[in-house]
Amino acid sequence: MGKGKLVVLTGPSGVGKGTLLRALRRRHSDLKLSISVTTRSPRSGEVDGQHYYFLTRTTFMDMVDEGDLLEWAEFAGNLYGTPRRPVEDAIAKGETIILEIELEGARQIRKSFPSALRIFVLPPSLDALEHRLRQRGSESDEAIARRMARARTEIQASDEFDMTVVNDDLNVALEQIEDSLYATLTC
Numbered sequence: 492m493g494k495g496k497l498v499v500l501t502g503p504s505g506v507g508k509g510t511l512l513r514a515l516r517r518r519h520s521d522l523k524l525s526i527s528v529t530t531r532s533p534r535s536g537e538v539d540g541q542h543y544y545f546l547t548r549t550t551f552m553d554m555v556d557e558g559d560l561l562e563w564a565e566f567a568g569n570l571y572g573t574p575r576r577p578v579e580d581a582i583a584k585g586e587t588i589i590l591e592i593e594l595e596g597a598r599q600i601r602k603s604f605p606s607a608l609r610i611f612v613l614p615p616s617l618d619a620l621e622h623r624l625r626q627r628g629s630e631s632d633e634a635i636a637r638r639m640a641r642a643r644t645e646i647q648a649s650d651e652f653d654m655t656v657v658n659d660d661l662n663v664a665l666e667q668i669e670d671s672l673y674a675t676l677t678c
């Protein structure tokens with residue numbers, strides 16, 4: 492079986508990465524999404540093992556020490572990481588697996604998987620981004636301020652990526668991601 496493909500989707504918190512990936516999965520059920528580990532508390536409706544594996548800081552750091560994470564980073568006061576095994580297994584099986592991760596993790600993946608396709612999702616404006624974070628209703632004002640500060644840094648690094656997509660109209664952004672993904676997968 493041929494080698495699979497690793498795809499990295501990065502962009503500021505609240506830009507719509509999760510929304511885009513859910514829509515992409517509805518169209519392409521063969522695409523795999525990596526499930527991250529995090530020390531963040533679950534949001535209402537989030538299910539352990541489905542949205543994330545929710546861990547204590549100690550367990551997370553044990554995974555780091557054991558080399559069980561492909562990449563990891565601290566973001567807005569919490570730790571996030573990609574379990575290594577499911578990604579390596581998917582690639583060995585010839586599957587396409589997508590990581591939805593922040594900038595520092597994406598930089599680590601560029602070093603360990605230089606052939607990964609790396610896509611950066613931009614908001615139409617910073618005001619629109621803040622509006623999306625507020626209307627999602629999942630973060631406190633303080634957490635939103637931290638995420639907006641981080642968003643400015645991340646957006647400045649968007650030219651490190653193979654392509655950028657502006658998530659203004661969801662369907663347009665979705666088609667752009669789909670086109671780049673399948674152009675890469677068939678060449």
Ligand SMILES: Nc1ncnc2c1ncn2[C@@H]1O[C@H](COP(=O)(O)OP(=O)(O)OP(=O)(O)O)[C@@H](O)[C@H]1O
Binds near residue numbers: 507508623624626660
């Ligand atoms: N194109 C769009 N236009 C308007 N609202 C959008 C669009 N895409 C996503 N949203 C909304 O923006 C909010 C944030 O989206 P989502 O949770 O997918 O962001 P995210 O990038 O995955 O965030 P995080 O990195 O914090 O997990 C949601 O309420 C979602 O419905």
Ligand SMILES: Nc1nc2c(ncn2[C@@H]2O[C@H](COP(=O)(O)O)[C@@H](O)[C@H]2O)c(=O)[nH]1
Binds near residue numbers: 562566571572573597
């Ligand atoms: N480096 C990593 N970043 C990750 C991972 N899983 C998610 N994330 C990113 O964290 C922020 C915040 O996520 P939230 O669910 O608390 O809103 C966001 O940018 C995610 O993309 C990971 O495994 N590694």
